[in-house]
Every structure is written in C-alpha cells, then in structure tokens.
Amino acid sequence: MKNSLDSINLKHQEAINKANAEIENKKDEVKNSPYRLQYHFMAPTGWINDPNGLVQYKGEYQLFYQYYPYASSWGPMHWGHAKSKDLVHWEHLSVALAPSESYDSGDVQGYGCFSGSAVVDGEELVLIYTGHVDDKSPMQVQCIAASEDGVNFEKYSQNPVIDNFPSDGSKDFRDPKVWKHEERWYMVVGSKKDGKGKAVLYVSDDLRNWEYKGAAAESDGTQGDMWECPDLFPLGDLHVLIVSPMYGTKNEKTFYVIGDMDYDKGIFTQETCTTLDYGFDFYAPQTLVDDKGRRIMIGWMEKWLTKMPSQEHGWAGAMTIPRELVLEGNKIVKQKPVSELSELRSDYKKLEAFEVEETTTIHELQEQVSETIIDFNINETTASEFGIQLRCSEDGKEKTEILLDLTNKEIVMDREHSGCGEKGISKAPLVVKDGSVNLRIFMDTTSVEVFVNDGEQVITNRIFPDVNSNKFNIFAKDGKLSVNSMESWKLGSVWK
Template sequence: MITTKHQAALDQANHEIEKQKDWIKQSPYRLNYHFMAPTGWINDPNGFVQYNGEYQLFYQYYPYDSKWGPMHWGHAKSRDLVHWEHLPVALAPSEPYDSGDVQGYGCFSGSAVVDGNDLVLIYTGHVDGNSPMQVQCIATSKDGVSFEKYEQNPVIAQFPVDGSPDFRDPKVWKHEDKWYMVVGTKKDGKGKAVLYVSKDLKNWEYKGVTAESDGTQGDMWECPDLFPINDTHVLIVSPMYGTQNEKPFYVVGDMDYDQGIFTQKSYKTLDYGFDFYAPQTLIDEKGRRIMIGWMEKWLTKMPSQEHGWAGAMTIPRELVIESGNILKQKPMDELKTLRTDYYNLSNFEVTDLRVISNSYEPVSETIIDVNVKETDASVFGIQLRCSQDGKEKTEILLDLDKKEIVMDREYSGIGEKGISKAPLVEKDGKINLRIFMDTTSVEVFINDGEQVITNRIFPDAQSTQFNVFSKGGKAQIDRFETWKLQSAWN
C-alpha cells in the first residue's frame, strides 16, 4: 500500500491543483493542441509509455508555483496522443531518498515500463546533501493511477566507478528476456551513459559505460534514451556543457548487448530551436517509435509564469530512418483530426512582399513547397504573427545562398529573443516546410522532418498577419496549404 507520508504529499499536491486550475485556464498564453499541466511548472517528459491501450505521459512537475521546485511526477493519459486527460499526481517527494529539509530534492526524471499487469515507474531520487545525492528508485501500480514506492528503494543506491554524483534520468527497456537501463552521468570532462541489466526491475547489475562523449558532445549527459529502430540503434542525449544545457543530439549506431557497448556511427543535432530539451520516446502497439520533448529551456524568460504556469510539451513526433542514417521526425498523423477551414494556393511567384492574410489563424498548420529549380531569389521568407505595422513578427528564412534555414524571433513579442539556424538541403529540386503554430509556439519541419526547429514566441494577440517575401529575385511556390487547428482541450 502507499505509505502515509506519500499519500499525504499526493493529497496536498492534488488539492493545490484543484484550487488553481480554473483561473490558470484563462491565461492568454495557454496552448490549444500542445500538452500542458493544469497548473504550475513542468519540465522533462517522464514515463512515456502505452499501458492497457492508452498512452501515458508523466512529467516533472511542481504544482505549487510557476517556478521550478521540489519535483513531483504529474500524470495524464490519452487514446490518440492529441486529447489528454489529466490524472492525479503519481509521485511526490516523501522518503529520505527523494525528500529532505534542504533547497533541492524531489522525484527527478525517469521512465516507465509495463511488467505483466503492472505499470512500473523508474526515477531518480534526489536530495541535496545526501551521499550519494542521486539514486535510482521504482514505484509500481496495478491500476495505472495509484503508485506505491518500492519499500526497498533505492534499487541502485550508489553511482558507478565510471560516473559521479550527477547520476540521473534512468531510461529502461526490455531486450529479449532482460531489462536494460541507461543512466546519464559524467566523469573526467565527458558525458556518459552507463548501462545496467536486470531480470526483475529490482536487482540491477552494472555493465559499464555503454557510450560517452567524444570530447565535443558535452561534459554531462542528461536524459539518455537508447532504442532499436530498423536494423540499428539510436541514442538520444540532452547534453550539458558546464552549467549550460545545449541542444539534444542523436547518434545512430550499433548496440552489442553482450558487451553492453553502443558504437557510434553518425551524430546530428535533433532539433535546432531554442525550446526543445529532454525528449523521451516510446514504442506503441502499432510499432511506431514516438518522441515528445519539453518545449521550453532552462534559464529563459517565460511570460506565462506571471499567469501561474510554465512549460509545455512538443507535438508528438514519429521517428523513422529511411536512408543514410538520417533520423526523421514526422508529426503524428493523429494531429490531422484537428484540421478545419482548409485554404490553398498553388503555382505562384513571390517577387517582393506579399500579404497572404491580415487575420491568419494563430493556431494552424501550414505546408509550403518552394521550387528551387525555378527560384532565382537569394532568400525566401515567411513572416508569422506579424503586426500591421510590421514591427512585431517571427521570420522563417530560406537562405538559398548560405544553404541555411533561419528562424528569427528578435521581434516576436515579449518572450526570449534569438536566431535559430539549421542546414538547408533541397530534395528533388524542392524544399518542403510544414509549420505548426500554436498560441505561443512554432515548430518547423523541413523536408519531411530531416531538420526541425522548435521555438516559443509570445506576440500580441492582435499580431495575426501572414506574409511571404523574396530578396534578390523571384521565388516559385508550387504549393501553399493551410488549416486552422481545433483546440484539443475542453
């Protein structure tokens, strides 16, 4: 049964959510089809799994404030990855290994697996000043709602000789008849993913370092995720350089389970935007590898905090490898169920600034095909959430000379500024853009998801103009399609 201390902590957290959730719904910055907690602060997705036919999403959560605090695990479920139902808080700090009379403690990030009829959460217990500071723990549920912490926690009570006290974010999966766990850590200036193996999720044997930085990939690895796809394996890492969190990357390679070693082949940035971190994947009953990430970044300006909440998740993305060890991210087909109010243009030229709409829907999906063979412009640009006077705007630029795609949010409103850049490669003489815009976010998928840029923006509600333009000549647009997207939240 759930301990009295844990139940009391859960009851208090759920009571606070009920108190706050109605007024937070009124925030003008709330998103329409992205996942958000009902109140407070969220960061990393945790325990992304399918259980009894339903998708389960857990997440780092502090329900008492819009700033980071002692970490809980929030919980929601969905049948389609689009419409989510909030459930009671799953984990709250309550035990000596995840709670204390100090500034930093909590149930830190982890993952979830289905073991028979049980849903098992694997997480890092963190308490500043404890020795060790971070340990790995489990909690189990037979109904998918109420979770009991294992009475003999922690299941891994000490960091390995190859690691350090920074030892967190366990990701667990099953291969053949054994459970495997990668945990992020660091040593000697290198980020590492260390590997454990178990037959019962409670007794873990250390295998060693399964992968580590080559010296340029960060000195601390957070939220490692190692999984098979096609005939290969992919490792996803959220790296730190000193105290700075940087863009997650992926490595395609080979996994030797007998030796416990992952061999790197190709290495690329996963998302080129500012607001993408700590992604986690699952394999669903249809065999799809699906990823979701935290759509925010540490130590940045978050205007929603003044309204009692902060943080959201990206849209869910299917991961596929089609050729050349390129991991593509494709928006889930289920998102198409939100489409309405279709509009299209075809075969038109852009030679200067062209206003597509003065009242473009700020919650929308847009697909654009640029015909590079018939374009002699040096730059083709899109202006989203643009004010009538042009002073407020978010620009997406295809720089055909420099072979870059740029998202410029220097004039995007009251949020964080910055310019994101990704490599631009034409495919069969065309460049395809698929843009998902929500109230305060933009996700751009280039060439069927070969590159992705994710950013939060906070423009004025009246900034709804949509423009396209070119510089240095004409741009040929073969296809322009757009849909308004209905809200996924009641």
C-alpha cells in the same frame, strides 16, 4: 516489512493529496491566460519540464512529467500524469509521485522525484526515477514505484534499487531510461566523469535487482560533459541514442547518435551524430514504441534559464507535438508529426502555384493556431533569400521570420521581434531535394514547430506575440520566389 511499507505509502499518499488539492485550488486561475496553448500538452497549473514515463498501458498512452504544482517556477519535483487514447486529447490524472522519503525528500530546496521512465511488466505499470537530495551522499539514486491500476503508485519498500553511482560515473547520476531486450531489462542512466558525458548501463531480470555492465557510450570530447535524459532504442536495423547534453552548467541542443548496440558487451558504438532539433525550446525528449510499431517522441518545449512570460499567469512549460521517428538511409532520423493530429484540422485552404517578388501578404492564411505546408520551387526561384513572416503586426514591427538562405545553405528562424518572450536566431542546415524545399509549420498560440523536408531538420521555438499580430507574409529578396503550392488548416483545441 508490511508496517514499513504501509508507512511509506501513507506518507506518499499524504504528499500526493496535498499536491492534488493545490492543483484543484489553482487550475481555474490559469485557464484564461492568453499564452495557453490549444493543442500542445500543458499541466493544469504550475511548472513542468521533462517528459517522463512515456508508455502505453492497457491500450492508452501514458505521459508523466516533471512537475511542481505549487508555483510557476522550478521546485521540489513531483511526477504529473495524464493519459490519452490518441496522443492528441489528454486527460489529467492524479499526481503519480511526490517527494516523501529520505532518498527523494529533505529539508533543503533541492530534492524530489527527478526524471525517469516507465515500463509495463505483466499487469503492473512500473515507474523508474531518480531520487535526488542536494545535501545527501550519494546525491542521486535510482528508485521504482509500481501500480496495478495505472493511477495509484506505491514506492518500493527496498528503494533505492541502485544506491550509488558506478566507477564510470559521478554524483551526477540521473534520468534512468529502461527498456526490454529479449527477456531482460536494460537501463541507461546519465552521468559524467573526467569532463565527459556518459550513458552507463545496467541489466536486470526483475526491475528490482540491477547488475552494472559499464559505460554503454560516452562523449567524444565535443558532446558535453554531462549527459541528461539518455534514451537508447532500436530503430530500423540500428540503434539510436538521444542525449540532452550539458557543458558546465549550461544546457545545449539535444543530439542523436546512430550506431550499433552490442548487448552482450553492453557497448553502443557511435557512427553518425546529428542535432535533433535546432530550436531553442526543445529538451529532454523521451520515446516509446506503441502498439502500431511506431517509435514516438515527445520533448519539453521550453528551456532552462529563459524568459517565460506565462509564469506571470501561474504556469510554465509545455510539451512538443508527438513525433514519429523514422530512420532513413541509416544516416538520418526523420521526425514526422503523428498522423492523429489531422483530426484537429478544419477550414482547409489551398493556393496553387504562384510567384512572389518583394513581400506579399497572404490574407487567407492568418489563423494563429494552424498547420501550413509550403512547397518552394527552387529551380524556378531567382532570389537567393526568401521566406515567410508569421504573427506579424499591422505595422510590421512584430513578426517571427523563417528565412531560407540558398547562398549559405541555411534555414533561419528569427524571433528577435516575436513579442515579449525570449529573443534569438535559430539556424539549421538547408538541403534542396529534387529542386524543392518543403516546410510543414505547426503554429500554436505561443509556439512554432517547423519540419523541413519531411522532418529531416526541425526547429522548435516559443514565441509570445500580441494577440492582434495575425498577418502572414511571404517575401523574396533581390529576385523572384516560385511556390509550387501552399496548404493550410485551422487546428482545433484539445482542451475543454
């Protein structure tokens, strides 16, 4: 057994060393890319997608992620790794997982260490992931790797720990999310059957031996035919299930369901289902509970099958800012940017109450990398449509528009003229609260995240405007716009 384990570890370490060498050779090439973000997490080089293994270990936040260091396009998946003391400043670490075994590697293009999660078990940091090989049957199995120092991981000699999909699922059987309830470990895995996405449930006492409990939840027929990256967790007095659904081969907007979890029966009962983020560039989020008791979520700030201008510069993909999830009224999960982001603020500006007719250019609010809070006075506004234009060119041809439509009760982000990236119009429900609407906007070099009314709705999109497009306009159509206040800060870089 020892010789077998030594052989596994040797092959794995060789694959990791090769990946680390590639990163070292290429990381300086992407540093000067004009599309690099300033306070969002990115890999040193190459391609990233889903966040994995979001956890706190020995006082530090750990972020793992789907990673292909050899190119700026998707390839055989590795697990990248970084850590942080504050969820804001990140330190890149050695690649944690690389394809090396028969259950996660092969001679075909489609293989790798697919998405999963991480837990702390005593002194060990344990990664639980899907081993994927296109031409194998079964195609996807669940595996583990463990570390006692939080950096170097050894694959379990008896992998896979779940070697086949259950009767309620199919060969699409991936993205295990593990958590502890009372004294037992629980795992949900995304799957599908009979045209319905499913989150199938397992239970274990030791993370190595798993008992199948059944399908904890499944699509009601409108929620996708494959559920990727399920995350089931307690929030307040209830439980929340987050799912990134597929419809055929197409990914759609991630949603959350509020409901009740019966651990004895292994069944999650759905109550309220809502879109989690209304933007194009949000997928496969993962959550953790930190030592402050907060439920923190980070998502992949990109989307499959889209134009990614950064690929020409040797990299692709980033993560959203960390968001705290708060259950309000048992019907809404609010997303609140973590308080630690305020450490990045400087150059505070504030405009007191003012009115706008037609278009006003706000010269004091033109930082590309910034946080802006705008409170609109709806009671005193006569315009039925109004909003702001970000990253505008001098001639007005390039812009990203955020429109509030009171007639149709929608907030719209229009990136049809946002630069060289993907186009599209995002829409979210608009609710007036006590006569006002509040927007909190986090803008980075190539991204915009809009939090509406304290995070009741969120829109996340990547934009790729010209570096000289810096104007910030406020506009009103066919009437007057009343603004209670506007605050802004420049946000500093977290990358040296």
